[in-house]
Amino acid sequence: MKLDSNNHSVFLLHYHLVLVVKYRRQVFDSKISDFAKDMFAEIGSKYNISLVEWNHDKDHIHILFKANPNSELSKFINAYKSASSRLIKRDFPHIRKKLWK
Numbered sequence: 001m002k003l004d005s006n007n008h009s010v011f012l013l014h015y016h017l018v019l020v021v022k023y024r025r026q027v028f029d030s031k032i033s034d035f036a037k038d039m040f041a042e043i044g045s046k047y048n049i050s051l052v053e054w055n056h057d058k059d060h061i062h063i064l065f066k067a068n069p070n071s072e073l074s075k076f077i078n079a080y081k082s083a084s085s086r087l088i089k090r091d092f093p094h095i096r097k098k099l100w101k
Contacts, residue, residue: 004068006069013066013069014066015064015073016063016064017062017063018061019061020059020060026059027058027098032095033056035091037051039083039087040063040080047067047071047072047075048068049071049076051064052064
């Protein structure tokens with residue numbers, strides 16, 4: 001197991017995040033999942049967070065990622081959830097019909 005380090009500490013921080021679609025609607029397919037995965041990597045690089053593993057089902061996503069102790073996880077998750085929701089609805093308009101009647 002390889003440990004990460006900075007100037008004064010050694011650490012290994014892995015986080016498991018599960019994001020569920022509103023009302024458990026089955027909207028994820030491989031194309032949307034890949035889009036969300038690319039967004040996660042892009043936004044995560046700004047917060048010093050790296051993706052380890054990504055899995056999806058039709059109504060949720062499992063994300064395993066590494067972070068540094070100085071990463072602001074709450075701000076990162078808030079930024080990712082808001083950006084991914086907005087951009088997925090913009091680029092895949094058929095999802096709006098599944099989420100709202």
